[in-house]
Amino acid sequence: MDERDRLAERFEAHRGHLRAVAYRMLGSLSEADDAVQESWLRLSRADTAEVRNLGGWLTTVVGRICLDMLRSRAALREEPLGVRVPDPIVGPADGTDPEQQVLLGDSVGLALMVVLDTLPPAERLAFVLHDMFAVPFDAIGPIVGRSVAAAKMLASRARRRVRATAAVPTAVPGADRARQREVADAFLAAARGGDFDALLAVLDPDVVLVADHGTHPASAVVRGARNVAEGAMRFAELAVYALPVLVNGAPGFVTVPDGRPVSVLAFTVRGRRIVEIDVLADPSRLSRLAPAILPPVH
Known part of the structure; x- marks a missing residue:
């Protein structure tokens, strides 16, 4: 050598x-x-x-x-x-990807990455x-x-x-992650069922949603439980295609309606309420990131 x-x-x-x-x-x-x-x-x-x-x-x-x-x-x-939502680190919902564990180290949630940007x-x-x-x-x-x-x-x-940003620090491993998954799953179930009251029950009153659609006018920051819940009601059609994953170490979903990802959602949970939802729905970036964010097929 x-x-x-x-x-x-x-x-x-x-x-x-x-x-x-x-x-x-x-x-x-x-x-x-x-x-x-x-x-x-x-x-x-x-x-x-x-x-x-x-x-x-x-x-x-x-x-x-x-x-x-x-x-x-x-x-x-x-x-x-x-x-803008930074590139998400998407891995299996069971957290078994060793390469991503090295990359993330201590939890570096997407909400924190948004602030760093x-x-x-x-x-x-x-x-x-x-x-x-x-x-x-x-x-x-x-x-x-x-x-x-x-x-x-x-x-x-x-x-x-x-x-000063309420949503950080974000997820921690172990039992707390299991509770966060329960909250994220409850949000998804409520969105799929069009249950407005159930959505309000899992959203913090001051919840923030950051939606990055690239250059599309739909990109926005939405604040408040009622406003976020109203948007989630419109998500019901896509919610049926949501697959559970970890996004930067925290529970989240990738929506894959036709074999290609159309959005990545990351949830920041405090207690039993969602305090921030970060959504990447920029088609060009998702296309580039697709191999890294599509869940494995079993």
């Missing part, structure tokens, strides 16, 4: 971690893979003789790549960001690297071109925005 092969082997040992960092930074699976690949290219060209902590070195490199990608994304966007790039990087991956601020500061104190302030601002 030559030196390059040994370096590639060492890189592969960190790939899962790097992809997890990039996904939280970018909210896009394809862009996360691009960022990880770029980190390998930079590693292969770098002199790593003095690098003692390869994992830490790669984490900061991926962070810098993702920051550049976020800034480019913002610069190219002519209109303000509208309703609203943060300025530097705030997002500081929060993700420090609060989610314990990267010290003296390593974060040089990435964003700020002092250590300024990097701490970026993370603090991001933390306040995250905590």
Whole structure:
């Protein structure tokens, strides 16, 4: 095995971690893979003789790549960001997909990803690297071109925005997930049956629904139990095609009326009430994500 092969082997040992960092930074699976690949290219060209902590070195490199990608994304966007649901991580309802467990680590619900998408790039990087991956601020500061104190302030601002959102933190594993599945199933049953009162019974009075239909005018943020329940009543026709899955570690559904997914729904449950529903129904993105989000056929 030559030196390059040994370096590639060492890189592969960190790939899962790097992809997890990039996904939280970018909210896009394809862009996360691009960022990880770029980190390998930079590693292969770098002199790593003095690098003692390869994992830490790669984490900061991926962070810098993702920051550049976020800034480019913002610069190219002519209109303000509208309703957008990040790429969901969809897995079997029994939670047995080991690759997705590595990618998600501690539960990173879709509701949290929606909030992260609203943060300025530097705030997002500081929060993700420090609060989610314990990267010290003296390593974060040089990435964003700020002092250590300024990097701490970026993370603090991001933390306040995250905590101000009622729906996060989201799902936790074990018995609580089973209770959340019961609540999600009750919502689906009520939607299928057109039972308005049953829908109200499982919705928090201040529930928020975020619906991403791409460029379609139906994209919207809907607030309040009655408004969300009224929308769910119109979902009854599609609800019969809903299949149970986990979406970013939380109970959800994929609707597959004709062999192709037309929507992914993620539920954030607190107690026995739904506090947020995130819906991805962008046809172009669902078509691209289809192989990763279709439940396995048994």
